[in-house]
Amino acid sequence: MVSELDRLVRAVDDPELPHVTIGDLGMVRSVEVDGNAAHVRLTPTYTGCPATEQIRSDVESAVLAAGYEPSVEFVMSPPWSTDDITDQGRAKLTAAGIAPPGAAADGPVALDLPVACPHCNSRRTRLTSAFGATACKALHMCEACRQPFESFKAI
Numbered sequence: 373m374v375s376e377l378d379r380l381v382r383a384v385d386d387p388e389l390p391h392v393t394i395g396d397l398g399m400v401r402s403v404e405v406d407g408n409a410a411h412v413r414l415t416p417t418y419t420g421c422p423a424t425e426q427i428r429s430d431v432e433s434a435v436l437a438a439g440y441e442p443s444v445e446f447v448m449s450p451p452w453s454t455d456d457i458t459d460q461g462r463a464k465l466t467a468a469g470i471a472p473p474g475a476a477a478d479g480p481v482a483l484d485l486p487v488a489c490p491h492c493n494s495r496r497t498r499l500t501s502a503f504g505a506t507a508c509k510a511l512h513m514c515e516a517c518r519q520p521f522e523s524f525k526a527i
C-alpha cells in the first residue's frame with residue numbers, strides 16, 4: 373500500500389527534468405515512518421549528477437511539510453538503472469522532448485543503434501555531444517526533422 377507520505381515523496385520533481393518526478397524515474401526505494409520520523413531511501417541516478425543534493429533537500433522539504441522529521445539516505449545497491457524509469461516517466465520524457473533510454477516498445481535495442489528522435493520518432497539521428505546540458509544527458513541532432521534533442525544515457 374502506498375501511503376500519503378510515499379505519494380508526496382514520489383511527487384518531488386527532478387530538478388533537471390521539468391514535470392518528471394523522482395517517482396517517475398524510479399529513484400524512491402522506500403519510505404518508512406517510525407513515529408514522528410520518516411526515513412526515505414533513494415537511489416541516485418547518474419553518478420556525479422549535480423542534482424543529487426538538490427533532490428535530497430527537496431525530499432527533506434516535502435517530508436517536513438507533511439509533518440515528519442526527515443532522514444534521507446542514498447543507497448547505491450542495487451544500483452539505479454534506466455530500466456527503473458516508469459512507463460509514465462518515459463512518456464513524460466518524450467513529451468518534454470527528451471528521448472527516453474532504450475524505448476521499450478521497440479523490443480531489444482542494439483547499443484549502437486541511434487536514439488529515436490522524440491519529435492518525429494526517426495532513427496536518422498546522430499550524437500553531437502556525449503555531454504548535454506548536464507552530465508546525465510547526451511545531445512543529438514535529428515537528420516529527419518532537423519531538431520536537436522537530448523537523451524537520457526542508458527545505463
Ligand SMILES: [Zn+2]
Pocket residue numbers: 489490491492493494514515516517518519
Ligand atoms: Zn526528428
